Amino acid sequence: MNLLQKLGPNLSALRPYEPGRPIEEVARELGLDPDSIVKLASNESALGPSPKAMQALEEAIGECHLYPDGGAWELRQALSEEHGVAPEQLILGNGSNEILEFVGHCFMRGDTHVVFSAHAFVVYRLLARMFGCKSTQVPMGADLRHDLDAMATAIQDDTSVVFVCNPNNPTGTAVAADELERFCECVPEDVLIVLDEAYAEIALTLMPPSMDWVERFPNLLVCRSFSKAYGLAGLRIGYGVACQELATALGKVRQPFNTNRLAQQAAVAALSDQAFVTSSRELYRSEKNFFEQQLTAMGVSFLPTAANFILIQVDASLEPARRLRENGIIVRPMEVYDLPNHIRITFGTRTENLRCLNALRDLLAES
Numbered sequence: 001m002n003l004l005q006k007l008g009p010n011l012s013a014l015r016p017y018e019p020g021r022p023i024e025e026v027a028r029e030l031g032l033d034p035d036s037i038v039k040l041a042s043n044e045s046a047l048g049p050s051p052k053a054m055q056a057l058e059e060a061i062g063e064c065h066l067y068p069d070g071g072a073w074e075l076r077q078a079l080s081e082e083h084g085v086a087p088e089q090l091i092l093g094n095g096s097n098e099i100l101e102f103v104g105h106c107f108m109r110g111d112t113h114v115v116f117s118a119h120a121f122v123v124y125r126l127l128a129r130m131f132g133c134k135s136t137q138v139p140m141g142a143d144l145r146h147d148l149d150a151m152a153t154a155i156q157d158d159t160s161v162v163f164v165c166n167p168n169n170p171t172g173t174a175v176a177a178d179e180l181e182r183f184c185e186c187v188p189e190d191v192l193i194v195l196d197e198a199y200a201e202i203a204l205t206l207m208p209p210s211m212d213w214v215e216r217f218p219n220l221l222v223c224r225s226f227s228k229a230y231g232l233a234g235l236r237i238g239y240g241v242a243c244q245e246l247a248t249a250l251g252k253v254r255q256p257f258n259t260n261r262l263a264q265q266a267a268v269a270a271l272s273d274q275a276f277v278t279s280s281r282e283l284y285r286s287e288k289n290f291f292e293q294q295l296t297a298m299g300v301s302f303l304p305t306a307a308n309f310i311l312i313q314v315d316a317s318l319e320p321a322r323r324l325r326e327n328g329i330i331v332r333p334m335e336v337y338d339l340p341n342h343i344r345i346t347f348g349t350r351t352e353n354l355r356c357l358n359a360l361r362d363l364l365a366e367s
């Protein structure tokens with residue numbers, strides 16, 4: 001047997017996560033000036049990082065020779081005040097993706113089963129493969145919203161985790177508070193509900209009061225990210241909120257210094273900059289309206305989105321992602337989400353969005 005065969009069948013067959021193509025990579029590949037490229041592929045902040053976070057970074061940079069506070073005391077205090085939960089109910093991650101990975105380490109094995117929607121955030125599927133557990137991908141309704149009743153029904157005796165992404169990436173669709181609360185009531189207590197709210201702060205809809213539910217549902221973990229609303233994707237910081245026992249259990253698999261010093265400082269500052277979050281949300285609301293008007297005029301179908309991106313339908317034969325990329329516009333193809341006739345476009349600034357929409361219009365006109 002050679003060494004790589006010892007990876008086992010799950011890891012051997014695993015295709016790693018493919019992020020949106022970085023600007024530098026596309027510039028190299030196409031011989032373009034990086035400054036001429038617009039990236040609307042990873043749901044990053046259209047307004048850059050929070051200015052308060054940038055100032056905190058400048059102040060913190062001189063202390064990079066010191067390990068961070070592994071327990072991230074200051075950030076946990078700030079989050080605890082923000083959400084009205086105890087600091088012990090919080091767990092910090094190197095991006096909220098790491099919180100999802102903690103869930104895998106703690107609760108996903110060969111003898112367990114997990115449930116998620118067919119077109120939900122692809123990391124759930126990757127985790128199921130990585131940890132070798134069985135999974136059920138529950139079909140969404142025609143409106144590409146989670147079918148929470150079907151998800152509850154898909155839970156079996158060996159189910160350990162059910163993932164609900166709200167608003168959902170990549171569809172942008174959201175579930176209402178009453179539906180979600182009913183779902184939490186139906187899920188057995190020995191099944192972990194992971195409520196992935198990476199887009200909560202900029203959601204263009206009323207978010208369920210999920211943080212208020214973590215005591216009532218001790219099997220509920222709410223995941224949040226600093227990558228989206230706060231514009232700190234490059235620093236990798238996110239967190240989970242749960243009852244204290246669950247947060248402590250997840251902490252068992254955390255590396256001692258998993259979140260770095262700069263990220264912690266920037267996150268504390270960003271959290272205090274709610275004016276930045278409000279202006280981002282206002283921008284996304286107006287760009288959503290703009291996209292909807294323009295797409296309607298072009299006859300392009302789209303889903304009503306509650307996040308900072310929009311899923312639109314374009315025939316795969318037109319190779320829209322490749323052709324937009326050749327025009328210096330990076331969007332996200334959706335084959336990996338089993339939606340080959342769709343692309344996902346992140347809302348950028350008005351100038352960036354206009355460029356994208358104009359290029360899309362030209363592409364459709366040519367066909």
Ligand SMILES: Cc1ncc(COP(=O)(O)O)c(C=O)c1O
Pocket residue numbers: 042043094095096097098121165168169196198224225226227233236237238
């Ligand atoms: C639904 C969802 N969850 C989690 C993440 C991961 O975010 P982070 O950058 O905090 O790891 C993303 C990133 O795109 C996402 O869309």
